[in-house]
Amino acid sequence: MITNLSHATIYVLDQDAAYDFYVNKLGFKVHTDSKMEGFRWLTVTAPDAPDFEIILMPVMSGFMMSEDEAAKIRELVKAGKMGTGVFQTNDCRATYEELKAKGVEFLSEPKEKFYGIEAVMKDNSGNWFSLTQRAKE
Numbered sequence: 001m002i003t004n005l006s007h008a009t010i011y012v013l014d015q016d017a018a019y020d021f022y023v024n025k026l027g028f029k030v031h032t033d034s035k036m037e038g039f040r041w042l043t044v045t046a047p048d049a050p051d052f053e054i055i056l057m058p059v060m061s062g063f064m065m066s067e068d069e070a071a072k073i074r075e076l077v078k079a080g081k082m083g084t085g086v087f088q089t090n091d092c093r094a095t096y097e098e099l100k101a102k103g104v105e106f107l108s109e110p111k112e113k114f115y116g117i118e119a120v121m122k123d124n125s126g127n128w129f130s131l132t133q134r135a136k137e
Contacts, residue, residue, distance in 0.1 A: 007043070009055040011077050013125040015042050018056040021124045025102045046087070080126045092117040092133035
């Protein structure tokens with residue numbers, strides 16, 4: 001029986017730049033930063049979710065994809081067509097202001113939605129994410 005989802009992958013174009021974005025701007029913690037067989041295994045966790053690792057994976061050819069496929073995925077990442085997800089916060093407006101001051105690019109300001117408050121941001125590879133605050137019950 002499956003009991004948990006422990007890792008998810010975000011394709012990035014530059015792991016050093018992704019490290020800076022996720023750790024220094026978003027405040028994530030580095031879980032693993034290690035050389036593996038021909039590549040760097042870099043994972044981060046949200047401060048309040050240490051058991052869920054986000055793999056910051058460069059798009060590279062190898063056993064999982066050809067160079068042609070990797071090139072297509074890099075173009076999709078750059079175009080903002082990959083890597084969507086939802087990050088939660090207790091105060092969307094305050095977090096928006098804090099991240100914006102750190103240079104995080106936002107595609108939308110915080111807006112009231114039926115499920116709470118949402119703003120949309122991009123990482124430095126082109127991936128976009130919702131930043132949400134749940135509606136009060």
